[in-house]
Amino acid sequence: MSDANNAEWHRVAKTSEVTDDEPKAVQVGAEYIALFKVDGTFYATDDVCTHEFASLSEGFVEGDVIECPLHAGQFHIPTGKALSPPVEEDLRTFPVKVEGDDIYVQVPKG
Amino acid sequence: MTADSGFVVIGAGQAGGRAVEAMRKAGFAGRIVLVGEEPHVPYERPPLSKQLLSGDDGPETTYLRDRGFYREQDIDLRLGARASAIDPSARRVLLADGDELAYDKLLITTGSRVRRLAISGAELPGVFYLRDIEDALAIRARLAEGAALAVVGGGYIGLEVAAAARSRGCRVTVLEMEPVVMNRVVAPEVGRFFADVHAAQGAEVRTGTTVSGFAGDRRVDEVVCSDGTRLTVDLVVIGIGIMPNTALAEAAGLAVDDGIVVDEFGRTSDPEIFAAGDVARHYNPLLGRQIRLESWQNAQNQAIAVARVMCGSNVAYAEVPWFWSDQYDLNLQMTGVADRWDQIVYRGDMEDRRFTAFYLLDGVLVAANSVNLPRDVRYARKLIESGARVDRDALADPAVPLKTLLEA
Ligand SMILES: Cc1cc2nc3c(=O)[nH]c(=O)nc-3n(C[C@H](O)[C@H](O)[C@H](O)COP(=O)(O)OP(=O)(O)OC[C@H]3O[C@@H](n4cnc5c(N)ncnc54)[C@H](O)[C@@H]3O)c2cc1C
Ligand code: FES
Numbered sequence: 001m002s003d004a005n006n007a008e009w010h011r012v013a014k015t016s017e018v019t020d021d022e023p024k025a026v027q028v029g030a031e032y033i034a035l036f037k038v039d040g041t042f043y044a045t046d047d048v049c050t051h052e053f054a055s056l057s058e059g060f061v062e063g064d065v066i067e068c069p070l071h072a073g074q075f076h077i078p079t080g081k082a083l084s085p086p087v088e089e090d091l092r093t094f095p096v097k098v099e100g101d102d103i104y105v106q107v108p109k110g
Numbered sequence: 111m112t113a114d115s116g117f118v119v120i121g122a123g124q125a126g127g128r129a130v131e132a133m134r135k136a137g138f139a140g141r142i143v144l145v146g147e148e149p150h151v152p153y154e155r156p157p158l159s160k161q162l163l164s165g166d167d168g169p170e171t172t173y174l175r176d177r178g179f180y181r182e183q184d185i186d187l188r189l190g191a192r193a194s195a196i197d198p199s200a201r202r203v204l205l206a207d208g209d210e211l212a213y214d215k216l217l218i219t220t221g222s223r224v225r226r227l228a229i230s231g232a233e234l235p236g237v238f239y240l241r242d243i244e245d246a247l248a249i250r251a252r253l254a255e256g257a258a259l260a261v262v263g264g265g266y267i268g269l270e271v272a273a274a275a276r277s278r279g280c281r282v283t284v285l286e287m288e289p290v291v292m293n294r295v296v297a298p299e300v301g302r303f304f305a306d307v308h309a310a311q312g313a314e315v316r317t318g319t320t321v322s323g324f325a326g327d328r329r330v331d332e333v334v335c336s337d338g339t340r341l342t343v344d345l346v347v348i349g350i351g352i353m354p355n356t357a358l359a360e361a362a363g364l365a366v367d368d369g370i371v372v373d374e375f376g377r378t379s380d381p382e383i384f385a386a387g388d389v390a391r392h393y394n395p396l397l398g399r400q401i402r403l404e405s406w407q408n409a410q411n412q413a414i415a416v417a418r419v420m421c422g423s424n425v426a427y428a429e430v431p432w433f434w435s436d437q438y439d440l441n442l443q444m445t446g447v448a449d450r451w452d453q454i455v456y457r458g459d460m461e462d463r464r465f466t467a468f469y470l471l472d473g474v475l476v477a478a479n480s481v482n483l484p485r486d487v488r489y490a491r492k493l494i495e496s497g498a499r500v501d502r503d504a505l506a507d508p509a510v511p512l513k514t515l516l517e518a
Contacts, residue, residue, distance in 0.1 A: 069485065
């Protein structure tokens with residue numbers, strides 16, 4: 001599947017693999033992506049923190065906020081916005097869709 | 111003084127840097143002067159014993175913000191400038207270069223300095239301490255492959271230096287006085303686990319060893335231990351703790367007791383003077399006592415909370431202490447205060463290099479150490495904050511999500 005804006009949908013996980021408390025890391029090409037579930041909705045953001053090197057999918061979710069496992073920087077999951085020091089730079093977010101029990105993420109062609 | 115006296119902050123480290131940002135963010139539009147002795151804009155120190163030492167990063171990777179930020183925010187940065195006195199009655203700070211700064215409110219974030227070893231040879235070239243960027247770069251320049259490094263002090267910073275030096279192919283010996291490493295911050299079993307990891311990585315860890323001196327003609331080439339053994343070295347890094355920079359505050363007549371004494375709002379014994387970070391001995395409402403912390407979390411978050419108070423907030427700084435250390439591929443996190451406990455419960459297996467040690471006192475969680483399980487420590491912080499009794503069997507069982515203990 002492809003899209004007009006030169007982005008492709010990739011099947012990345014089963015819905016059962018992502019829970020509210022335990023996000024999941026997936027890789028699409030060269031992109032490391034974290035999948036989140038907040039109130040029944042799935043979201044995808046960069047998995048790598050914008051501060052130093054940490055995998056956000058190993059972080060701590062509270063409501064719609066992900067807290068980095070290394071230095072507790074916080075991001076808003078739906079928008080990727082950096083919320084509290086030490087993080088300043090936002091995360092990229094990726095469109096997500098669910099078909100049956102499959103999660104798809106749309107990633108720009110690299 | 112006049113309305114445009116504004117805020118003066120002494121000490122442009124992590125706490126000072128976070129404080130001035132927070133003052134602007136809180137809407138303070140008056141004058142802000144940040145005075146710092148170091149030539150650098152405020153930076154984070156943790157990478158000095160980690161990425162900066164093992165990799166080839168430049169010092170600017172540790173900066174909180176670039177210089178332009180302070181210009182945009184209209185923050186008057188005085189770098190390479192030392193405050194030499196505070197006159198609380200005139201509300202003035204005197205700088206070593208003779209300048210004087212008037213303040214309405216003053217924040218002291220002077221941090222700490224390394225404890226020095228007063229033994230023979232400690233002044234020889236090749237003997238290093240690690241506190242600032244220049245120290246880290248000087249040490250890094252000497253960590254050549256095959257170089258012999260002795261680390262004096264098996265605290266977490268010494269062990270991080272050992273790990274970085276191993277990654278550069280140095281021969282490393284860690285000399286620790288106590289029977290176990292990281293004695294101050296982790297359980298003895300966890301300390302032994304780390305000593306074993308270092309040994310497996312090729313660093314020799316000698317516990318129960320006291321260093322009595324250094325020898326060398328023009329530079330250090332031997333470490334002398336009190337049991338008479340001698341060690342041939344190319345360089346030495348000493349990491350035996352730090353002391354708060356309280357001299358200015360003391361001379362100004364502020365209450366000082368191993369740190370500048372402040373309340374939960376960061377207020378010193380002078381209502382217009384505040385302190386935060388390593389230098390502050392503060393009241394922590396969650397712990398119900400005074401404590402001085404030497405950590406990144408405290409430097410950042412206490413400074414932000416105190417800066418907001420200076421801008422009119424009435425929210426106290428109240429967080430469960432937390433900090434971390436990275437050694438090889440291990441991320442160690444510690445939370446709570448592990449000075450009194452009657453039981454330690456383990457979750458997970460040390461052999462998997464993923465486990466957590468929970469410290470209990472009368473069935474209440476008081477502290478935790480985790481290796482490669484940062485989420486456990488996050489839940490532990492919440493459990494400590496709640497002060498509730500915890501079910502030991504559930505804590506010990508990795509199949510029981512820690513979240514369910516919070517809901518219990
Ligand atoms: C190598 C290393 C590794 C670390 N790793 C970790 C870690 O992994 N995790 C963790 O939680 N913590 C770690 N820490 C601790 C953490 O970095 C400190 O707790 C933190 O830097 C304290 O910040 P601060 O602003 O209070 O003090 P500092 O960072 O010490 O800053 C104080 C500043 O004030 C300046 N100053 C002092 N007196 C004057 C004066 N009279 N006039 C002008 N300026 C003055 C100093 O030059 C200094 O720049 C580490 C520290 C070091 C040194
Ligand atoms: S790496 Fe994420 S906050 Fe530091």
